[in-house]
Amino acid sequence: xxxxxxxxxxxxxxxxxxxxxxxxxxxxxAAQREHRGWFIALLLLNTFALLDMYYLYFIARGTKxxxxxxxxSGEHNHVLDDPVDMWMMKRAxxxxxxxxxxxxxxxxxxxxxxxxxxxxxxxATHIIEELVEEGxxxxxxxxxxxxxx
Numbered sequence: 001x002x003x004x005x006x007x008x009x010x011x012x013x014x015x016x017x018x019x020x021x022x023x024x025x026x027x028x029x030a031a032q033r034e035h036r037g038w039f040i041a042l043l044l045l046n047t048f049a050l051l052d053m054y055y056l057y058f059i060a061r062g063t064k065x066x067x068x069x070x071x072x073s074g075e076h077n078h079v080l081d082d083p084v085d086m087w088m089m090k091r092a093x094x095x096x097x098x099x100x101x102x103x104x105x106x107x108x109x110x111x112x113x114x115x116x117x118x119x120x121x122x123x124a125t126h127i128i129e130e131l132v133e134e135g136x137x138x139x140x141x142x143x144x145x146x147x148x149x
Contacts, residue, residue, distance in 0.1 A: 015048060022049035022056070029060040094119070094127055099136055102144050109143040 023042065030039040038055055045051055094117055101116050102108050110128070117124040128144065131137040137144050 019046065019049045019052070022052040026052035026055045026060070029056060033060060035059070091127060095131055095136075098127065098131065098144075102137060102146060107140075107143050107145050110139075113144055 026042050027039060030036075030042055038059065042052060042055060098113060098116060101113070113128060114121065114124045117127060119127070128137070128139070132139050137146060
């Protein structure tokens with residue numbers, strides 16, 4: 001017991017720095033693949049990363065995570081997992097809504113376009129400018145119209 005207490009703190013730090021990344025990655029993969037038994041074993045047992053490496057190279061390597069299986073089977077909407085993809089999808093919907101709004105009314109004041117988009121002014125301005133650059137809408141002193149009008 002006294003021998004364990006006399007271990008140099010630098011060696012302990014090296015062991016922790018070696019084991020922690022392996023444990024983190026192994027726990028992450030076990031959670032993704034829903035390997036509950038492996039997750040508990042990896043969490044509770046400290047084998048200086050040996051069990052973690054075994055799991056990563058021999059067990060987890062041959063299996064796919066649950067999300068990947070759902071994507072391949074068509075049961076999962078991966079777009080909702082990525083905030084950038086979510087924003088791109090919302091932006092496309094807002095551009096379509098604004099285009100429809102302008103087409104139904106002919107001339108729309110900019111303030112009405114901002115109210116429809118219900119975004120911060122900078123983001124709303126950016127969407128309007130994109131539609132103008134794409135040639136869908138035309139910006140006039142009175143407001144927005146279709147570019148073909």
